[in-house]
Amino acid sequence: MQAKFDLSGQVAIVTGAAQGMGESFAVQLAAAGARVVVADINDALGTAVAERIGEGAMFVHHDVTSRAEWDAVIAAAEERWGPVSILVNNAGIAVWGSMETVDEAEARKMLDVDLMGVLIGMQAVIPTMRRAGHGSIVNIASVASMKGTEGLTVYSAAKWAVRGMTKCAALELGADNIRVNAVHPGMIATAMTVDMPDPQGQPIKRKGGPDEVGNTVLFLASDASSYTTGCDFVVDGGMTIGV
Ligand SMILES: NC(=O)c1ccc[n+]([C@@H]2O[C@H](COP(=O)([O-])OP(=O)(O)OC[C@H]3O[C@@H](n4cnc5c(N)ncnc54)[C@H](O)[C@@H]3O)[C@@H](O)[C@H]2O)c1
Numbered sequence: 001m002q003a004k005f006d007l008s009g010q011v012a013i014v015t016g017a018a019q020g021m022g023e024s025f026a027v028q029l030a031a032a033g034a035r036v037v038v039a040d041i042n043d044a045l046g047t048a049v050a051e052r053i054g055e056g057a058m059f060v061h062h063d064v065t066s067r068a069e070w071d072a073v074i075a076a077a078e079e080r081w082g083p084v085s086i087l088v089n090n091a092g093i094a095v096w097g098s099m100e101t102v103d104e105a106e107a108r109k110m111l112d113v114d115l116m117g118v119l120i121g122m123q124a125v126i127p128t129m130r131r132a133g134h135g136s137i138v139n140i141a142s143v144a145s146m147k148g149t150e151g152l153t154v155y156s157a158a159k160w161a162v163r164g165m166t167k168c169a170a171l172e173l174g175a176d177n178i179r180v181n182a183v184h185p186g187m188i189a190t191a192m193t194v195d196m197p198d199p200q201g202q203p204i205k206r207k208g209g210p211d212e213v214g215n216t217v218l219f220l221a222s223d224a225s226s227y228t229t230g231c232d233f234v235v236d237g238g239m240t241i242g243v
Contacts, residue, residue, distance in 0.1 A: 004224040008033035011081045011132075012221065013073060015064050015121065016091025018045035020190035021140065024210035025088050025217050030056045032218060035081040039073050040091070064091045064117030070124035083132035086221045087125045089118045089162075090140040094192055099153035107154040114158035115165075122169050126178070135178035138220045139166045140213075143186050143236050147243045163232065170230030179229035181220045185213045186236025204237030 012029045016022040018040035030036045030053045038053070039062035040046040050059035058080065062073045077084050092114045095106055118139055129135030144152055145159035166182040173180060187199050189207040198206045213235045219225050220233065234240060 003032075005032045005218050005222045007086070007222055010034045010086055010221075011037075011077050011084045012086035012088065013037040013039055013077060013084055013125070014088040014090055015039045015062065015117070018042040018049055020192065021185065021188060021210040021213055022088070022090040023049050024214045025090060026050075026057065027053060028211065028214040028218050029086065029088075029221060030054075032222070034086060034221070035077075037073060037077045037084075064089075064121060065112045067120050067124065070120055074124060074128050078128060078131075084125060084128040085132040085135050086138075087121060087129075087135070088138045088140065088217060088221070089121050091117060092140065092142075094152065094155045096151045098151060102154055110154045111158050114155065115161045118162050119165060122165070122180070126173070126176070129178050130176055133177065135173075135176070136221050136225070137169070137173075137178065137180040138217050139163075139180065139182045140217075141166070141182045141184050141232075143184050143234065143240050145182070145184055146232075146234070146240050166232075167230045174229060179220075179225070181225070181229060181231050181233060183213060183216055183220070184232060184234045184236065184240075186234075186239040188213060199237065199239060202237050202239040203241070206237070208235060208237055 012034040014026045017026040017038040026036045036057045038050040038059045046059040050057040060073045141162040142159040144156040145163040170180040187207045
């Protein structure tokens with residue numbers, strides 16, 4: 001019997017894949033047989049990730065806020081391996097601060113990366129997924145898309161938007177055999193949370209590992225989730241039980 005998460009013959013792009021969760025997603029997708037574009041603005045770390053994965057990966061410099069760079073990364077993937085069938089919209093930034101005093105330029109930057117980056121990524125990938133004949137888009141949102149978090153107003157606005165866009169895109173792209181789902185991590189051990197203590201007010205009183213989120217991404221990228229679109233997948237140690 002074929003492995004459930006067999007991604008042989010598939011081409012994937014993971015944004016923000018130079019470190020943290022994106023790196024883990026790229027490694028797991030490649031291990032399942034996909035060809036993976038490690039896309040990021042951090043050339044040094046991104047190149048190292050692609051080299052560690054080996055032949056099934058390549059690094060492409062890619063800023064999610066630039067439509068021209070989206071077109072370039074997709075063209076690079078197609079030229080090397082053929083049409084793209086998996087996109088993990090993972091790149092994101094978080095700046096903490098009170099709603100009253102958040103700097104406007106910083107807020108716009110966060111919305112540009114966390115919200116617009118996901119929108120133009122989904123737009124850019126549609127033609128190549130049509131050429132592939134199918135596709136799975138996995139948008140990495142956050143538990144911040146399901147509740148209020150003090151100090152995260154703008155980040156939260158972006159992630160609620162990603163959750164909403166995911167459902168709208170799933171409705172529009174179903175006819176093209178393209179599925180779109182959202183993953184909502186809780187507190188995961190990456191550079192983003194390095195200064196934070198383990199969460200105590202939840203059943204699993206530790207940060208999650210990037211691989212624990214990656215397992216869900218792998219499921220959504222693969223045909224094992226073939227009847228699933230427009231859905232929210234929470235991987236948070238129980239943080240949002242009761243929300
Ligand atoms: N760590 C957590 O606890 C947590 C929880 C919920 C959601 N998330 C979300 O998960 C995703 C990954 O988070 P992480 O913790 O791995 O973060 P991280 O800071 O470890 O890595 C983020 C990566 O994104 C890249 N990046 C930043 N701006 C970019 C841009 N404009 N274009 C392309 N790449 C860019 C960075 O270079 C970096 O490699 C983010 O969307 C984040 O909001 C994280």
